[in-house]
Amino acid sequence: MTGAREAVADPDATELLALYEQMAVVRHTEQAAHDLFLSGLVKGTTHLAAGQEAVAVGASAALREDDYVFATYRGHHHALARGATPEECLAELMSRASGLCGAKGGSMHLTKASAHMLGSYAIVGAHLPMAVGAAWSARLRGTGQIAVAFFGDGATNIGAFHEALNLAAVWTLPVLFVCENNLYMEYTPIADVTAVASPAADRAPAYGIPGEVVDGNDVVAVRGAVTRLAGRARAGDGPGLLEARTYRHFGHSRADPAAYRPAEEVERWLKHDPLDVARGRLTGLGVPAGEVDAADGRAADLVRAAVEAAKDAPAPDPGQALTDVWADGGARWRT
């Protein structure tokens, strides 16, 4: 069921170094979010994407700037990959007025609509039909845009997944479904609750959609696969599905120590860190270790400054609680 796999040129050293740096920014941001949570400066919950950077950064590198992206509560990496700054993300997590959503959203709802990153949704699977709708809209408006929904392995078992994929296929819409299969839905192995081995790719045939599995920790492989599927979709050949196998470094959320994961498994995946994979490729392209380290240092500095700026930012004005319900800006529901 796999679409024609035309060769996609790998990124050159300069581009790959840029992708590496983007991933490093995500990594440092997630580490900062984790630390800030533990120190009490981030309330509620966080679902960190450390370990899954290559999916967001690789996919993003394959998209046009005006393509639409929909993500989940584990969506910091997607917001960052689509142009949100660490400062506006961390400010949101820290309940600051300068947060991406003015502190009305929080960690689970990072959104940067001006960059066509149309939101992070916290009801599993709910955004898949939305992405289908955005793709439908793009087709109706004739803009050549595509829409991409990122979701977890666990989301493949919910009804909205099924309805979204069928409608996308029937209407031949330019939408990509990118599953970040990190092997777990919260604390339960996905294999325990799913009838097939590759929860997304093995279902694609049920919708006549080409499905591929890719190493989600290899930014180059992800970029290549998304480039191919996006090309198909943009050409009017309909939706595509990519299952990116990856792993989260932290627990599911907050302070979850993820004790349910076998030590051997964790170790194996930590050895296959997306940053290391990219570093290996950079070495192969002849980029000196010092340049990679420098990229990492720039990322660390950026995030460090972002943390400080976010800390210094003011809390939202309480009056903001009663704005933004309606398009007129207010919340009036009665005379």
Place this chain on the structure above:
Amino acid sequence: MTGAREAVADPDATELLALYEQMAVVRHTEQAAHDLFLSGLVKGTTHLAAGQEAVAVGASAALREDDYVFATYRGHHHALARGATPEECLAELMSRASGLCGAKGGSMHLTKASAHMLGSYAIVGAHLPMAVGAAWSARLRGTGQIAVAFFGDGATNIGAFHEALNLAAVWTLPVLFVCENNLYMEYTPIADVTAVASPAADRAPAYGIPGEVVDGNDVVAVRGAVTRLAGRARAGDGPGLLEARTYRHFGHSRADPAAYRPAEEVERWLKHDPLDVARGRLTGLGVPAGEVDAADGRAADLVRAAVEAAKDAPAPDPGQALTDVWADGGARWRT
């Protein structure tokens, strides 16, 4: 993905004649329901199963009496096949106190719980998870029962279908999913709104469930397929899926003339009437035409008497409107 197809013995002449007669009872009941609707004695709506009799009767012949059956708003044939009488069905349609559900349910909700026919549901797809739950319960209680959900082709596109099949597979439950593919969801060809050619069978692999397609107008074929799948399920080998290709003789509901169906298609299917197919098989088994006609006559008489009895039955006591909400029989929701 098809399970081992051990040979299932065909029914002998006596059994087949009985199946024929059951189908004839359904046919006459549906015709009566149609006429009563047009004459204003049945209100609301009806979704008739004339043309689809072989699915209900053939499947039922393959089940144990205590197996659970869940059906849809197009469920008269299933209620009848599981032991409801034409009189109690028609009385329900005619809003009589003697109706199967005391005239609280109507055509779309025929239920005969005492015969383990656990209801007809009018929200497309909703009963699939219920059947999964009944199968789970049977397994927990160790009764050897199985559960069967009958549903239309259109139901394969709704989320509940996906969730039900996955859960049934993951828990290896004794449940059968029997799709009556009559080519249409209401007025829209199923092919226009479904991404695969066999809407149910082509999806079974997405759940690791064996899926088969059968001639749904051949009561012997249906009986054989269900016998095999039921045997597997009862033996603990998990769920099965059967897609029975069939056709409805009337429109979708009420007075729908079904003008959206090509005349040639209608003609082709009317020539493949399940009663005719069975009659042909009976002839092959050496049963004289007169015996088949006699069975048909008995069915017609039974239904004629049922119509009269239902007409004579009283309307429900208005006070019944305020009973049966709670298990204590009443409807009291506050002090």
Place this chain on the structure above:
Amino acid sequence: MADVTTYRQAVAEGLAREMRRDPAVVCLGEDIGAAGGVFKTTAGLYEEFGPRRVWDTPISEQAIVGAAMGAAMTGMRPVAEIMFADFLACCWDYLANEIPKVRYMTGGQVTVPLVVRTANGGGLGFGAQHSQAAENWALTVPGLKIAAPATPADVTGMMAAAVRSDDPVVFFEHKALFAAKGPPAPPGHVVELGEAAVVREGDDVTLVALAATVPVALAAAERLAGEGIGCEVIDLRCLVPLDAMTVLGSLAKTSRLVTVEENPYQGGWGGTLVSIVADEGFGLLDAPVRRVAAACVPLPFADALEREVVPTADKVVTTVRDLSTY
């Protein structure tokens, strides 16, 4: 223009007018295309606007409303049909958690200008899963506008307002009114959302009704007039925005309130309205407030049973008569 039309035709007319006006308006739903919808409320649209504007969908309520949401966020003005209001339950996540919250939770970054149309209410004998008045479900969710017209002209005029609204609107079309007749909406007719209509004046008791209970209240008022009791009948037309001021204004005159609701008493819209009145209008009241609402049971199939359960003119008359002697 014909001088009389049906509520059913007024739906299609309302949609057609907006589709002619604005190419961003597109319709999607089950059997709404060539078939014209199971209630024929989209009749003629497919013929006039073609398959690029009128889309038949699979039976996938989540995909229908979810896709409408995605399209609305990206420049379209989709109108999604959910065939029966009961089926809103199949896509409730979109109505409860996604559509009404996304603007707020993104700090105002996105706008969701869509309409979800649905056939609401009882009276046709469709039984428990196809007859509910579900407007009160939507009322539990801040961020949805809720329209429920009672006349053909209001249908067309409120549809114009709903489609033009930059906010999401749930548009309840009442099944029992589809065949009802009335003057058609004049060209360009727009009925702003949130304005109740005083459809009959009276001095003794205020009856507040919505959609199919408007004719019930009017019939009761007519009978009560014969007994010398003057009822003012208010058609709320919308639950959100809720025009509480028109109700309070009427009570300043009548001092007595009866709501006529098709939704069940428990959790019904009358509760919200009455609680506003019991607070802000307490000083106006001379008598207890009564709610003639559906009984707290599912809708039964048989007419003889349904009559027991839903509001009828008889019940309104009895309630008002009783109240006027308080």
Place this chain on the structure above:
Amino acid sequence: MADVTTYRQAVAEGLAREMRRDPAVVCLGEDIGAAGGVFKTTAGLYEEFGPRRVWDTPISEQAIVGAAMGAAMTGMRPVAEIMFADFLACCWDYLANEIPKVRYMTGGQVTVPLVVRTANGGGLGFGAQHSQAAENWALTVPGLKIAAPATPADVTGMMAAAVRSDDPVVFFEHKALFAAKGPPAPPGHVVELGEAAVVREGDDVTLVALAATVPVALAAAERLAGEGIGCEVIDLRCLVPLDAMTVLGSLAKTSRLVTVEENPYQGGWGGTLVSIVADEGFGLLDAPVRRVAAACVPLPFADALEREVVPTADKVVTTVRDLSTY
């Protein structure tokens, strides 16, 4: 038995007691097994009862609740967990159209003895899609019993009643109370559904609260007592059956009513209660009825914003003070 326990532990204790008593009781839900649930409210059950009684499910809310329904119809007493009340929207068809209607629409042929447990409400900073108080959604649907305990002992006692009930029960466990402490339920403790508790006596104003608003109301009452205003605080404990008589009884003494609700004002449970009072208790009232409910907005993330939106002791104090001068 420890002399103090948490609300969180009381959930698991309530379930364990019923599972010990009745082998037909089985639990299903996401991550409820070895993980003990995301809120640890099923901690210890998997260890004690094993995988045949405690079932981990996929993320399939419809399948979870639909399967619970099928099992309940066939001899089991399933307890389904829907992790957050917001996710009830993902299986709303089962709560709105199937479970509460099947007994009625079959003329009493089937019984559906199940419990749907869910973590409800705000206060933990989980944002708009994980913080709603959704008890009012369930109130719109006749045929569901609705429990929402406020203390550990009530959790265990009401869980016993819920599991033993032959009717379907939606059991709202409040997230903000999970860490709350209190005396554990004595052995065999059963709190029948539908009995409100007068948790503080007073003569001047009746405060009616539910779940997390009970401590809010009590805190306000304490402060008001210092000002010489005596509040009677009623913990409703259930919305269905609704114990309206206890409220009316209290009003006979106080003549003043304030509800304290976490659900939004529009469509909130207070509306239903107030409408009963404005009818049957009209003669008892000396002052307007006030509802301190959540603002009609989604729940914002930041504490500073959430405080503006939800009921607080401050708001209750202000409201009561204002009312007592009426």
